[in-house]
Amino acid sequence: MKILAPCFECTFSSNPRFESQLVDYFDDGVAFVTCSVGHKFAAIVQAQKFEILLNSGASALLDGFTLEACASFSAALERFYEFFIRSSAKGRKISTDLFDEMFKTMAQQSERQFGAFLMLYLLEFKKAYKENPKIRTFRNKVIHKGEIPKNDKATEFCSWVYDEINKIYQSMSDKCDNFCLQEVTMEMNAKRQKNVPNGMRVAIVGETGIFPLCHKDQKGSFDEALEAFQKSREMLRRTVIDPFPMGRHCHSE
Numbered sequence: 332m333k334i335l336a337p338c339f340e341c342t343f344s345s346n347p348r349f350e351s352q353l354v355d356y357f358d359d360g361v362a363f364v365t366c367s368v369g370h371k372f373a374a375i376v377q378a379q380k381f382e383i384l385l386n387s388g389a390s391a392l393l394d395g396f397t398l399e400a401c402a403s404f405s406a407a408l409e410r411f412y413e414f415f416i417r418s419s420a421k422g423r424k425i426s427t428d429l430f431d432e433m434f435k436t437m438a439q440q441s442e443r444q445f446g447a448f449l450m451l452y453l454l455e456f457k458k459a460y461k462e463n464p465k466i467r468t469f470r471n472k473v474i475h476k477g478e479i480p481k482n483d484k485a486t487e488f489c490s491w492v493y494d495e496i497n498k499i500y501q502s503m504s505d506k507c508d509n510f511c512l513q514e515v516t517m518e519m520n521a522k523r524q525k526n527v528p529n530g531m532r533v534a535i536v537g538e539t540g541i542f543p544l545c546h547k548d549q550k551g552s553f554d555e556a557l558e559a560f561q562k563s564r565e566m567l568r569r570t571v572i573d574p575f576p577m578g579r580h581c582h583s584e
């Protein structure tokens with residue numbers, strides 16, 4: 332995955348200059364950056380795992396990789412259920428250590444996680460959650476049987492997943508005290524910071540994603556969200572300054 336990381340030292344120096352780089356990050360949510368002046372820092376990606384997977388899927392969809400888009404959206408939905416149960420447990424004053432100990436027994440089995448989600452949804456909202464059955468059927472065809480969907484079908488599947496996440500997340504936001512959403516985000520950042528070597532400067536960088544929690548600007552429909560995501564992706568590509576146009580290896584430090 333890639334994130335746009337501006338160098339804050341350059342931006343806020345006595346002789347300010349703006350430089351941003353598109354840098355890679357992986358599962359630990361940390362990107363390591365060296366600007367052209369030589370400032371080194373770690374960029375912590377402030378986005379939940381499901382957000383990152385949605386972004387990955389949306390990028391794949393825009394680039395025509397339909398199977399990859401559906402696989403990412405499908406994984407995003409599962410990580411969203413985890414986000415829900417984690418947040419709900421946090422709201423019930425369950426410590427992260429205790430939650431993690433419990434989660435170990437369901438980490439490898441998404442059906443157990445979905446079961447936990449269904450029960451907690453019932454407790455939180457006093458109603459039974461009804462999943463969109465089309466999601467499961469389509470996902471089995473694509474993920475388990477390797478069927479490569481056409482663009483329109485992949486887009487439709489991604490929109491079902493988006494709607495599902497959006498609907499549940501808006502209900503969570505309405506009862507945000509029950510879910511300690513800010514605390515969950517801060518804890519995620521702190522956990523990612525543990526992957527940064529001691530003494531290295533750290534910048535928290537938000538993702539301009541398709542479903543950005545940090546901006547509180549989730550679009551009502553998938554079409555709208557995908558269009559906004561595409562625009563921000565194009566803008567990003569235009570504004571990014573590559574300080575190492577000849578490749579990083581050609582730059583002597």
Ligand SMILES: [Zn+2]
Pocket residue numbers: 338339340341342366367368369370
């Ligand atoms: Zn710099």
